Amino acid sequence: MELNKLEILKIVRKQLAVDMNCSEEDFFKDGIVFCEAKSNEGRRMFDRQSPFLEVATMGNSTVVSVDRNILLKVKRLFEGKSRDDIFAAPFLFGHSLYYIPDGSKMKQSPCPDGFNFNIKEGKDIQELYETPGFENAIQYDINDPRPDVIAIYAMCNKRIVAMAGASEDSSKLWQIGVDVLPKYRNKGLATVLVSKLTTMIMERGIVPYYGVSSTNIASQCVAYRSGFSPAWMCTYKNTFDGMAPYESDVKINIIPKC
Known part of the structure; x- marks a missing residue:
């Protein structure tokens, strides 16, 4: 659909x-x-x-x-x-x-020379948990409430060098994340992987979406090159639980004292 x-x-x-x-x-x-x-x-x-x-x-x-x-x-x-x-x-x-994907901007790019792609779905994704370094793409946790549903990865010389994965954040929205090992960046791998994964998800009638920190320009570029357009913005965290990076330097007293 x-x-x-x-x-x-x-x-x-x-x-x-x-x-x-x-x-x-x-x-x-x-x-x-x-x-x-x-x-x-x-x-x-x-x-x-x-x-x-x-x-x-x-x-x-x-x-x-x-x-x-x-x-x-x-x-x-x-x-x-x-x-x-x-x-x-x-x-x-x-x-x-x-x-979110914009059909008027989406296009499929060819696989860069020297790489081959593989796909794993469902429980088979757990085999990829043995390969560290792709924390943005997969959860590395079989009990995560947002389970991994699809992962597509690029290999070079029998080594996984880039990966895009989708987590089932809700019944209608699956979030895409991507990682490329430093040595293999700027070769178009992230864009190709995200584009292919987006198409696979949309073919199932599910909405793929792509989240990125407002400071991560490189990842935002991947979103644009993959045919995505900005849809919403939200805050990431608050300081009330004492986990803010400058908690010891700045105190905001909003929570009522017991």
């Missing part, structure tokens, strides 16, 4: 609404939308910090999903702020950009 970009965006909005406990229409609104965070059935099974706070935008509204015990404090801080100001809040860190 082939999905066009509008259909894909609709599926994404529906999934984000489940993840953030808001409505699909909230992403079309102007300004800020606040919603109480909940672990809804069907959400993407990422680890959740406690307290939980995540901010996302698809280009219009800024949706803020936050645990009840800090909702009012966060709302008072964010009200009247611009989207840029909210994403720059000192108790948030890390921005993730997410891309």
Whole structure:
């Protein structure tokens, strides 16, 4: 089943609404939308910090999903702020950009000379766990709540040198990740692998998506070359659980003291 970009965006909005406990229409609104965070059935099974706070935008509204015990404090801080100001809040860190395939830009590139491709699916992917160095492509965990479903890898001289994998983040969205060993970069392997994997996923009627840190320019280039377009942005983590990289230097007191 082939999905066009509008259909894909609709599926994404529906999934984000489940993840953030808001409505699909909230992403079309102007300004800020606040919603109480909940672990809804069907959400993407990422680890959740406690307290939980995540901010996302698809280009219009800024949706803020936050645990009840800090909702009012966060709302008072964010009200009247611009989207840029909210994403720059000192108790948030890390921005993730997410891309979806754009059929008008997608194309299949030939395999570079000297490499051959192989595919593994389902439990067969566990055989690849014996080969380290591809942590962005596969989970290396048979019990991960977002299981690996497909992996396509490039070999050179009987060695795995590049790999793209997809995790089943939800029933409708599979996330693509890719790794290329340093010696074999800038040969087009990442683009070829991501493009081939994207086609395989879409043929199953599933939406592939590609996530990348806002600072990872090289990975963003792979997304563009593979025919992906940006669809949404969200924060990566908050500082409330004491795991921020500068926790010992900066303290943000939002959580009520016992």
